[in-house]
Amino acid sequence: MRQSTARCAAFAFAVAAFLAAPAARAQQSEIKIGEINSYSTLPAFTEPYRKGWQLAVEEVNAAGGVLGRKIAVLSKDDAGKPADAVTAANELVSSDGVVMLTGTFFSHIGLAVSDYAKQKKVFFLAAEPLTDAITWDKGNAYTFRLRPSNYMQAAMLAEEAAKLPAKRWATIAPNYEYGQSAVAVFKKLLSQKRPDIEWVAEQWPPQGRIDAGAVVQAIAAAKPEAILNVTFGPDLAKLVREGNTRGLFKDRAVVSFLTGEPEYLDPLKDEAPTGWIVTGYPWYAIKTPEHDAFLKAYQDRFKDYPRLGSIVGYSTLKAAAAIIAKAGSTDTDKLIAAAEGISLVTPFGQVVFRKGDHQSTLGAFVGKTAVVDGQGRMVDFVYRDGAAYLPGEAEAAKLRPAD
Structure with a gap:
């Protein structure tokens, strides 16, 4: 009797193992991509960003995956802390x-993960951090960046700011890597175009803890004719x-970085500023085949409109899949070789990841x-191709340390 029971148990175990094997094999065959972002710290951007990369993964897998394998994203929250x-x-x-790392939002966090990627020799596709350091003076062979950098957005904004009659300028920016970098490059580029400009005041509130009354009072006291703003989110x-x-x-x-992004403009409703020169994402008025296709897919999937984060998340994972496909492998060195110079189509059109500095040409x-119908909107906008606002690749490569 005991022998019969043992045989039955062994048979049941064998059947269970047989049935579990395909699932185990399928799980092992997945290409795992690591994703890190500040979900709990800045949900206004990162939740749409998450939806964007989820949509991209679903589309890639529905089309057969990459190298005949499904993509699986393993996501972690960094709580807004580099450590x-x-x-x-x-x-x-x-x-x-x-096989690779993607994501990050804050510039100082992006730099920390970039340094980790360099030390551990792992591919890192930075999605959002904007500091120029990530591709230039602290750039490395393992790090690539999707979003247009501070330099690129500053060049776009300085082009418009130089047309203003204002000579006395003040700046307001969060006191960390992103804000410091944005102010420095904007001042440099605008002063080159307009040597007659005078910088009369600076305010550096801590990120996420602005004392708006004190900042406004200090700026007003300097009597500037124009203001550069770099704050975003609740601080804005x-x-x-x-x-x-x-x-x-x-x-x-x-003149204001990022203020035209729905994440930051929409919460202001009819209190939104009027006449500010901004970078942003007027999703409601972009009429191109690439954006039309993305907008329909996003709204069908989530029953919501996209934010700029949605574009960033979607394009990041589409780029990751394209890099793996071109490499024909998940080997880090092959991923790097494939990413250098790769071209892909995003909802904003075709972009290239430059070999010289690993910066993509995504524009803004x-x-x-x-204020339109009680809601903040971007008007009189144009798309600026990122490639037109970058130094040449040979020049940019000189800004990078030797690998």
Whole structure:
């Protein structure tokens, strides 16, 4: 009786193992991509970003995956802390077996993960961090960046700012890598175009903890004719409301990074500033085949409109899949070789990841803010091709350290 029971148990175990084997094989055959971002710190951007990369993964897998294998994204929250991001990266690489890292939002976090990628020799596709350092003075062979950099967006905005009659300028920016980098490059580029400009005041509120009243009062006291703003998210909302209340923006030109992005403009509703020169994403008025296809797919999938984060997340994972496909492998050196010079189509059109500095040529929309039907909108906008706002590849390569 015991022998019969043992045989039955052995048979049942064998059947279970047989049935489990295909699932195990399927799981092992997945190409794992590690993804890190500040989901709990800045959900206004990162939640649309997550939806964007989820849509891209679904599309890639529905089309057969890459190299005949499905893509699986393993995602971690860095809580807005560089140390947490590096810990997450190490877990993804060492324990989870990802073939590359993607993501990050804040510039100082992107730099931390980029340094980790260099030390551990793992491919890193930075999605959002904008500091120029990530591809130039702290660039490395293992790091590529999707979004247009501070230099690129500053060049676009400086082109418009130089047309203004204003000579006395003030700046407001968060006091960390992104804000410092954005102000420095904008001042440099605008001063080159307009040597007559005078920089009369600076305010450096801590990111996420702006004292808007004090900032507005200090800027007003300097009596600038124009203001550069680099704040975003809740800090931007506080600055706009306090500035409107105290009349800071009345009869003053304002040039502002990122303010035209729906993540930051939409919450202001009818309090949105008018006439600011901004970079952003007017999803409601872009009429191109690439964007039309993305917009329909995104709205069908999520029953919501996209934000700029949606574009970044979608394009990041599409780029990752294209790089693996071109490499024909998940080997890091082959991924790097494939990524250098690769061309792909995004919702904003065709972009290239340059070999010289690993920066993509993704561009940005530049326009003005307005209130339309009680909602902040971008008007009078044009798309600026990122390639037109970068130094030549040979020149950019000189800005990078020797690998």
